[in-house]
Amino acid sequence: MNHKKSTFELLSEKFGKENFDEVAYAGGMTTIIVPKSILAEVVRFLHDDPRCSVEQLTDIIGIDYQGYAQETPSRFALVYPMLSLSHNKRVILKVWVAEEDMTVPSLTDIYRGANWPEREAAEMFGFSFEGHPNPKRLLLCDLFEGKHPLRKDYPLQGQGERESFRIVDRETS
Amino acid sequence: MKHEKGNRLSIEPETIEQIAQPATLERVPGTGDRYVLNFGPQHPATHTTIHLVLELDGERIVKCTPHIGYLHSGFEKLAEHHTYDQYVTVTDRMNYISPIANNIAWHTAVEKLIGIEITERCKYARTLIAEMARLQDHLLCVGEATLEVGAMTAFVLLFNIREPIMDLFESLCGARFTTSWTRTGGAMADIPDGWFDGVLAMCEKLTQTIDECHTLLTRNPIFMERTCDVGVLTTEEAINFGWTGPVARASGVLRDLRKDEPYLAYPEMDFKVAVASTGDVYGRYLVRMEEMIQSRNIILQAIEKIPDGEMNVDSDLRIAQANKAEVYGSIEGVIHHFESVMPNRGFSTPISEVYSAQETPNGELGFYLVSDGTSQAFRAKTRGPSFLHLQAIAKLLEGHTISEVVVTLSSLNIIAAELDR
Numbered sequence: 229m230n231h232k233k234s235t236f237e238l239l240s241e242k243f244g245k246e247n248f249d250e251v252a253y254a255g256g257m258t259t260i261i262v263p264k265s266i267l268a269e270v271v272r273f274l275h276d277d278p279r280c281s282v283e284q285l286t287d288i289i290g291i292d293y294q295g296y297a298q299e300t301p302s303r304f305a306l307v308y309p310m311l312s313l314s315h316n317k318r319v320i321l322k323v324w325v326a327e328e329d330m331t332v333p334s335l336t337d338i339y340r341g342a343n344w345p346e347r348e349a350a351e352m353f354g355f356s357f358e359g360h361p362n363p364k365r366l367l368l369c370d371l372f373e374g375k376h377p378l379r380k381d382y383p384l385q386g387q388g389e390r391e392s393f394r395i396v397d398r399e400t401s
Numbered sequence: 402m403k404h405e406k407g408n409r410l411s412i413e414p415e416t417i418e419q420i421a422q423p424a425t426l427e428r429v430p431g432t433g434d435r436y437v438l439n440f441g442p443q444h445p446a447t448h449t450t451i452h453l454v455l456e457l458d459g460e461r462i463v464k465c466t467p468h469i470g471y472l473h474s475g476f477e478k479l480a481e482h483h484t485y486d487q488y489v490t491v492t493d494r495m496n497y498i499s500p501i502a503n504n505i506a507w508h509t510a511v512e513k514l515i516g517i518e519i520t521e522r523c524k525y526a527r528t529l530i531a532e533m534a535r536l537q538d539h540l541l542c543v544g545e546a547t548l549e550v551g552a553m554t555a556f557v558l559l560f561n562i563r564e565p566i567m568d569l570f571e572s573l574c575g576a577r578f579t580t581s582w583t584r585t586g587g588a589m590a591d592i593p594d595g596w597f598d599g600v601l602a603m604c605e606k607l608t609q610t611i612d613e614c615h616t617l618l619t620r621n622p623i624f625m626e627r628t629c630d631v632g633v634l635t636t637e638e639a640i641n642f643g644w645t646g647p648v649a650r651a652s653g654v655l656r657d658l659r660k661d662e663p664y665l666a667y668p669e670m671d672f673k674v675a676v677a678s679t680g681d682v683y684g685r686y687l688v689r690m691e692e693m694i695q696s697r698n699i700i701l702q703a704i705e706k707i708p709d710g711e712m713n714v715d716s717d718l719r720i721a722q723a724n725k726a727e728v729y730g731s732i733e734g735v736i737h738h739f740e741s742v743m744p745n746r747g748f749s750t751p752i753s754e755v756y757s758a759q760e761t762p763n764g765e766l767g768f769y770l771v772s773d774g775t776s777q778a779f780r781a782k783t784r785g786p787s788f789l790h791l792q793a794i795a796k797l798l799e800g801h802t803i804s805e806v807v808v809t810l811s812s813l814n815i816i817a818a819e820l821d822r
Contacts, residue, residue: 254751254753284641285643287643296771297773309767309769344788344792367473377478
């Protein structure tokens with residue numbers, strides 16, 4: 229093989245060039261912007277194709293860009309750092325998610341490791357992952373029902389959860 | 402203690418039952434002979450707070466449902482309100498077994514974001530100390546694992562050698578646990594005089610301890626009976642579950658960031674990566690034992706090769722802490738010193754994003770940073786290895802007995818502060 233195609237080239241070839249965008253950041257990281265509608269197919273292709281063979285999903289990172297220094301296409305984004313062990317290469321995907329429609333396809337049927345990171349992103353930012361086997365809250369207690377603490381408009385001091393925490397004593401338990 | 406009724410929140414009775422389940426056996430309706438047992442959140446073997454709901458058929462586990470979040474402290478929200486140098490104090494609280502490894506991983510991410518190269522001396526020092534943190538972590542993990550199967554002697558042996566490591570950290574930065582040793586572009590202080598002698602003495606003792614531990618455990622029929630074929634995960638499953646670090650290598654995953662994505666001074670070091678093929682608790686024990694030997698080798702090499710010179714990057718960059726001689730000797734030094742501790746007067750960052758990962762004792766610890774040009778992170782996501790490891794616990798425990806729960810949990814070395822953040 230004389231010329232190895234990059235992941236971006238392979239994806240453009242398969243799904244059409246107009247769907248993707250590549251962003252290079254200062255620290256040497258390159259992120260591929262993927263439209264939300266084809267995310268599941270793209271990840272399935274990356275996982276199955278031997279030229280990519282992205283076997284592992286490292287993490288799922290939700291970001292709220294409200295008040296960011298730069299204009300962004302939409303308020304929320306999900307970043308999927310992934311890893312190909314056989315090629316020793318990291319692939320980082322980014323999906324822009326609009327505030328109006330926060331439904332994102334779940335990757336749990338491709339990567340079992342996506343289960344908890346998706347639940348965490350869902351409760352912290354309010355994403356809803358379509359096809360998730362167990363879309364319950366993971367880290368937060370019941371007082372946070374309907375609240376998303378990592379959003380930028382949620383105050384650092386909280387919204388009174390600490391004060392209204394139910395105290396269990398011997399008589400009432 | 403009396404509490405006013407006004408403070409209580411009205412929660413539906415069903416929810417209360419879900420929160421405070423009594424620690425007794427309950428028959429699962431409609432299944433004949435199955436019982437539900439709550440394991441934790443307070444149990445010595447969970448080390449901190451992890452809640453497992455075990456559905457039992459006799460003593461066999463039919464189904465295991467993990468509940469986490471008891472130690473959630475909102476670290477990622479805190480990161481958005483602290484400067485990069487302030488947040489290092491939170492990173493060591495995130496890992497109470499080998500805190501200094503988290504310090505190094507955090508500041509490596511910050512340095513990658515602002516694009517500075519640290520000095521050679523700092524690279525070697527960080528490599529050395531990251532390996533000492535690995536020893537600290539593995540000694541605790543193997544020690545606890547042996548305690549869980551009743552081998553008290555090995556536990557005491559391993560904890561005895563852990564003590565000098567903690568003492569060395571204390572003389573390095575003044576704290577045994579909450580180290581916060583690193584700073585952007587260097588460290589809080591250079592290595593003290595005579596510190597390397599202490600490290601060499603520790604290494605000598607360590608070899609002897611590990612030999613003794615091998616004699617006690619490695620071919621011990623009782624230990625093997627308890628650990629072989631317990632909590633098995635195959636290579637493909639380990640990769641699919643997102644496993645990294647020693648637990649993944651015990652399942653046969655050939656991956657070590659120190660070799661595959663070399664950072665700090667690891668390219669100059671001669672060491673081997675320990676891999677096991679069994680994927681069980683015994684394999685994890687063997688991998689950790691071998692990694693301790695390799696860590697010791699790296700420490701010895703680092704002491705030999707560490708160059709003299711500055712620990713911090715050039716102070717003209719206004720990134721690292723001010724040199725103390727300059728602070729007391731010149732007005733520029735005083736200004737630098739004050740600016741570095743004042744809010745919004747510290748170094749600025751580019752508008753960028755970065756993912757930086759390091760091989761910490763437990764696996765891949767990654768930080769995803771989004772910066773908006775100020776001295777505080779816009780978003781700092783921690784990719785804790787334990788978070789992805791514990792997901793597989795239901796798979797690991799299925800079909801095993803209750804006594805194997807503690808063995809499996811301790812072999813994963815779950816750190817709940819990192820798990821819940």
